[in-house]
Every structure is written in C-alpha cells, then in structure tokens.
Amino acid sequence: MTATAILTLIVIYFSILFVISHVTSKKNSDNDAFFKANKNAKWYLVAFGMIGTALSGVTFISVPGQVGSPEVQFKYFQFVLGNAIGFILIAKGLLPLYYRMNLTSIYGYIEQRLGHVSYKTAATIFLISRTIGSAARLYLVVLVLQRYVFDEFGVPFWATVFGSLALIFAYTYRGGLKTIIITDTLQTLFLVSSVVFTIFFICNSLDYSLPQAFEAVKESNYSKIFFYEDWLKGNYWIKQILGGIFVTIAMVGLDQDLMQKNLSCKNIGEAQKNMFTFTGIFVVINLFFLSVGALLYLYAENHGIAIPMVDGKPRTDLLFPEIAFNHLSLIPAIVFLLGLTAATFATTDSALTALTTSFCVDFLGMDKAENQGKNSVRTRHAVHIGFSALMFVVILIIYLLNSDSVVAMIFKIAAYTYGPLLGLYGFGLFVKTKTVKERWVPLVCILAPALTFAISSYSSTWFGDYQFAEELIIVNGALTFFGLWLISKPADRETRF
Template sequence: MSPTTILIIIVIYFGLLILISNLVSKKSSDNDTFFKANKNSKWYLVAFGMIGTALSGVTFISVPGEVGNPDLQFKYFQFVLGNALGFIIIAKVLLPLYYRMNLTSIYSYIEQRLGVISYKTAATIFLISRTIGSSFRLYLVVIVLQRYVFDAFDVPFALTVLISLGLIFAYTYRGGLKTIIITDTLQTFFLVSSVFLTIIFVCHSLDFGAVEAFEAVKNSNYSKVFFYEDYLKGNFVLKQILGGIFVTIAMVGLDQDLMQKNLSCKNIDEAQKNMFTFTTVFVIINIFFLSVGALLYLYAEKNGIAIPMVDGVARTDYLFPEIAFKHLSIVPAIIFLLGLTAATFATTDSALTALTTSFCVDFLGMDKTENQNKPNIVRTRHFVHVGFSALMFLVIIIFNSLNDKSVVTMIFKVASYTYGPLLGLYAFGLFMKSKTVHDKFVPFICLLSPAICFLISKNSAALFGNYVIDNELIIVNGLITFLGLLMISKPATSQTKF
C-alpha cells in the first residue's frame, strides 16, 4: 500500500473523529461535560471503549512482535491473567470507595485521608506516570507512520509527532470525557475487527483453516504460555501473575485515566458491570493478539521475511506493519492501519483528557463550587490541554533519541518505578486506618522509594543469587513506600471511615 493511500485513510479517519466531537460537544462543552461526561455514560459503552484504551498500539504491535523471542513466546498471557485478577480487585475494593466519596479526581481520597501535601504528591505522580506512559504508546504508532508514510514525503519525525498530537487535541479539547466515551467506542470497534480480520487474512495466506491454524500455533516454537522451570528468571509464572495484579491495580485502579471513565457511569452497580464485562473481553482479545504474533512469525518463516532492522538493531515492533503493508494485499493493509490507529489514539486521547482533568481539579481546584463560575475557566482548561500536548511531544522526542528496546518492555519497566509510590500511598490509606502521616515528609518517601528500587533492580542478580526482578518490582516499590509511610506515621485523631 502506497504512503499516499495510507495518508488519505488517516485524514478520513480523523475527519470522522472530529465530526463526532463537534456533534457530541455541540450542546455543552463545560467542565462537568469535560471531566465527568455529565455522570450519564452507558456502562456498556464504557466497557467496550475501555478495551481500546487498555490495549493501545503496544498490544497491537509490540505484544505480537515479542512472541518470536524464545524466552517470551506467550509469556505475556501470564501477565494478562494477573491483570484480570487486578481488575476484579479494582471493581470490588476501589470503585465502591470512589463512588461513596463522589470523587471527580480519585486523588481527592488521599487529601481527605492523609493531607494536602500527600494529595498533591499522589496527583503529581499520576501526571508524571501517565505522561511518560502515554507518550511511549503514541511513540509506537508515530514511528510506524514515520517509516511507512512520512519518510516518503521527507517529513521530519518531530513534525509527524506534532501532527499526531494536533489531531488528538482537535477532537478532545471541547467535549473531553463525553467525546472520548463515543470516539473510543468507535475506535475499539476498529481495533477488535482488525485483530480478527488480520487472523483471517494471514490464515488464508498460509492456507490454514480454523483447525489448522490452531494446531499450527499450538505446535509452533512460539506458543509456550507458562514458564515455571526457573524462578530466578523474569519470565517465571508467579512473578508475571503477581506483577500483573499489582501493575493493574496501580496503572488502572490508581490512575485517573481509566477510573475517570468508570466514574462517569450513573452508579456503582453499572460501573462494576462495566469492569467485569471489560475484564472478560480483555482476556479473550489478548489471546487473539498473541495468536496473531505466532501466525506472523510462521508467515515470515514461510516467505523468508526478516525482522526489520533499525540502526543495526532488530526491531520486532516493525514485524506486523512490515508484513501488513508490504506483503499482504491492500484490504488487510487498510484493516491493519485502522486497527493500529484506533488502538493508539484511543489510549492517547483518553490520557490527554485525564491529565487535563487531574491538573485542573487537583491543582487548580476547578471542581470546587467557588471556582466553577470564574471567568475564562474553560479557556484556562484549554491552555492546560495544550500544555500537556506539548509535554508529551517533548517526551516522545527524547525517547526516540534513546530507545532501542521493545516499547512494551519499556512501558511496564517505567510503570514499576512511577506507580509504585501510588500503590504504597493507597495501601497505607486503606489498611492503616488508625494512623495518618506527617504530611510534609511524604514527597521524600515517594522519591526515595523508586531510587532504592532502581538500585535493587540494577544489582538484583548479584544481591539475590542471580534472581532477576521483573514486573514484581512494582510490589517492592509499593512495599518500600508503605514502610516509609509507617516510619513517618502518627496516630489519627479519629478512626477514618473511608
């Protein structure tokens, strides 16, 4: 498929999203609409749209690409099982708490439980974590667009990033969450359709029926799911499941982005129905993504396709687009493009809205009654939206100059450092109800904990007899933060009811 054709499809796609945004936000574009979607979202739309937000372009490209690594294969499914357990804990423990307190920003809980400085610290951790994580996810699709589209027009990488963020800004800055609920539903439809249709097209190219495809994947060198031979390695099953649980609790349950969607439902019952439905679909769709990876490697073997090289380094992230754009017909190439675009932009638009919401509520107090009628409050929100777009631009440019690894590996590694303190803060708040903290010392604990974890991670093999720390690093991080908070704790003046 030619770069011009790809570009035309992208323009039509974003034209549709901008049209939807204008229709959705036509009646109202105030802060209640932007932050909470007027508290009137349908749970089934939220559940379906969250699939696109949770999966992202990382799942779409990096997960299938990593299947070819002998030490990984279907290892990611161990992590997904942990994710599922984490989603259930969120639905049963955290969502009831957030609804009882009628929160707009979930970090308001920390303010009421531990104090203002702790609250600002938690919100700052989210802003940093989500900015980095979402920038990484957007980076993944931008490098694909750069390689297969914009390089043909001699467009510099920085301009490609700027165009991508500008398009996202164009359809999110007015309607915010209310727009996202609708556009993410559409984008998830493209994403889910894409993965199923890709399997069909690749199977057809390999002359596989459904049974033959299943047997081929099962008997291939790419389909090992559970790694239990060596607990010292990062792929050990228990490490992956535990890491999946706690990464999910931190990156979803303690993250304003996905929780903002849940809190837009009418009540707790609908929010929980949303989470349970979402969890089921999430597990199933990840099985198909891993299967796509195995089929792509089988296809590459049969047709003599090598993993694309960038600056002398093999990049498995490029295998899927390489096959889709250069070796399959135009229809599967279009399907792939729509799925990739939907997966990545469904994540980034949601994150940009959540970052704006958190800053406006947690630092500017826009949800407080005395501030809601201030002049130019909506304009201020627009400036914040622009600011976070610019910040994501800078992070992507920096990451592009440094990265030579799979993006999925980088995202969860960074999350272990940035979300760990949030895990410790909420664990202390929920389980130590007779205690509070000396508020002014909390930022130091939340800085010290990731620093200690970095040293442990770098020296784990030497310290623990060749034991390699993987996704369970977030547990260590949260535990160190929790213990640090205990050290600066004091008796609460009254037993907390939260």
C-alpha cells in the first residue's frame, strides 16, 4: 500500500468525522452539550463508543507486538481479567456515588469530602496523568504514520504530530462530548471490524480455517495465559489480576475521561447497563487482539519477516503495521489503517474533551450559573487549544526518550500518576470519621510516588529479587492513604459520605 493511498484514506476518514461534528454541534454547542452531552446520551452508544476510548492504538499495535516474548505471550489477558473485575466494582460502587451527587467533574466529590485544596490536587493529578497517557498513545500511531507515510513526503515528525492534533481539535472544539459519543461509536465500529477482518485475512494467508487457526495459536509458543511459576516476577498471575483491578479503578473510575461518558447517561440504571455491556465486549475484544499477535508471529515465522528496527533497536510495536502494509494485500492494509486510526483518535479526542472539561469545571468553575456567559464558550475554546499544545510538547518529549514498548510505559506512568488518586478516594470513602489538614495534601501526593519509585527501583535488592509490575499502583495508593492518615483530623458530620 503506497503512502499516497494511505494519506488519501486518512483524508476521507477525517472528512466523515468533520461531517459528524458539524451535524452534532449545529443546533447546540454550549457548555452543557460539551461537558455532559445535555445529559441525554443513549447508554448503548456510550457502551460501544467506550471500547474505542479504552483500547487505543496502543492496544491495537503494542499488545499484539508483545506476544512474541516468552515472558509475555498472553500474559496481558490476566491483566484484562482484573480490568473486568474493576469495571464491575466501578459500576456498583463509584457510579451510584457520582450520580447521587449530580457531578459534572468527578473530582467534586473530593471537594465535598476532603476540601478545596484536596479537590484541586486531585484535579491536577488527573490533568497530568491523562495528558501524559494520551500523548503516549497518540505518539505510537503518529510514529507508524511517520514511518509508512510522511517520511516518503519528507514531512518531519513534529509536523505529523501537529497535523494530527490540529485535526482532532477541529472536530471536537465545538460539540465536545456530544460529538465524541457519535464519533467514538463510528470509530469503535471500525476498530472491532478491523480486528475481526485482520484475523480472517491472516488466516487466509496462512491457509488456516478458523478452527485450524485456533489450534495453531493454542499449540504455539505464544499463547500461555497464566504464569504460576515464579511469584517474584512481574508476570505472576496474582500480581497481574490485582494490578488490573486497581489500575482500572484508578484509570477509569477515578478518571474524568471515561467517567464523563458514563455521566452523560439519563440515570444510574442506564449508566450501569453501559458499564456491564462495555465490560463483556472489552474482555472479548482483548482476547481477539492477543490472538492477532500470535497469528502475526506465526505469519512472520512462515514468511521470514524480521521485527522492524528503529535506531538499531527491535520495535515489536511495528510488527503489525509492517505485515499489514508491506506483506498483505491492499484490502487488509486498508482494514488495518482504519482500525489503527479509529483506535487512536477515539482515545485522543475523548481525552482532549475530558481535559478541557476538568480544567473548565475544576479550575474555572464553568459549571456554576454565574460563569456561563458568552465569554465562557470562548474561554473553553482557548483551554481546548492549550491542552492540544501541551499534548504536542509531551509527544515530542516521548519521541526523544524513544521507549521500546509504549504499553509498558503507559502502565508504568499510571502507577505513579494515578496512585495518589487511588489514595485520596480510598481515604475519602473508607475513613468516614476523619478529614485531612489540607495544606499537607499536595506534599503527600508528591512524596508517595517518589517513595514508590524508590521501592520499585531497589525492589530486587530489598525484597530478594522481587519485581514489581502493574501492582505498583497499589503500593502508591497505600502510601498516599497512609500519608493522609498521618495528616488527618476528626471530620464534621456534613463532610461524611
């Protein structure tokens, strides 16, 4: 598939998104539509659209790419099972709380429970966490587009990043969440179709029927799910499941991005139906992604394809696009590109909307009637531009760092940035009789990740070769919780929830 053909397809794709944006924002583009979709979103559209937001281009490329490592294989599915448990806990525990309090920003709970400084601290943690995480996700896809499209036209990497963010800004700045719910539904359709068709095309290339493909994956060296052998290693099953539970609670239940979609439903019943439906689809689609990974490595072995190199290092993230663009026919390449583009931009457009919402509500008070004039819409547009620019800078920094595996980097970042949110909400929800001395809260939320980093760095020395994996977020949350306990004081009755 030529670079010109890929670029033409991307132009057509974004043209469709712009049409949707124009239609959804034509009648109403005020702040209520941007922040909450006028509280009128259909739960089934939200559930399906959330798949694209939750998965991202990282899942699309990096998860299949990791399957080739003997220490990884289908290890990620252990983590996914933990995710599923976390989603259920969110639906039964956090969503009823958010709906009962009628929140626009979920960090409003922290303000009412622990106070103003704690509230600003929680919102700041989200802004930092989501900006870095979303930038990392977009970076991976821009890297693919750069390698297979824009290098051929002599376009520098920074210009590709700028153009991608400019397109996302252009179709989200007016309609916000109201637009995102529709565009994410379309993009998820592309993503799911892409995974299914990719499995079909690879099976066809290997002369496998679907039952034969299932058996080949099962008998391969790539399909081991549960790792029981050594509890000191990061791939041990209990670590992965526990990490999956707590990472999900932090990165979904305590994250304005995905919760903003849930809060756009009419009532708690529809929001919970959304979460349960989403959970089932999420588990199945991740199993498909892992199967794609095993089939890709079987295909590579069969055809003598080496893992692509970047700056002298093998990049498993690039195996999928390498096979799709250079070794399969035109139709599979188009299917791959649609899936990759959908997965990535569904995540990034949603993140930019959530970041704008959080800043406008948590720091500028735009959910209050006195701050909802004509100038507030103009201010919201400026905030949207600001976060687009910030994400641009972060992507360039990640590019300079040149991490080997983006999926590993994202969960490592999450362990440090979302851990304090886990501690704040844990303290607020489970220590009913106490509140905190607020001036010390920011310090606790800085010291906890710093201590977590030290523990992770020296774990092999201090704990007999123990290797932390995704469960590191539990350590970070526990340290934050303990720090808040140390600075606690008796709570007034009206602050207890």
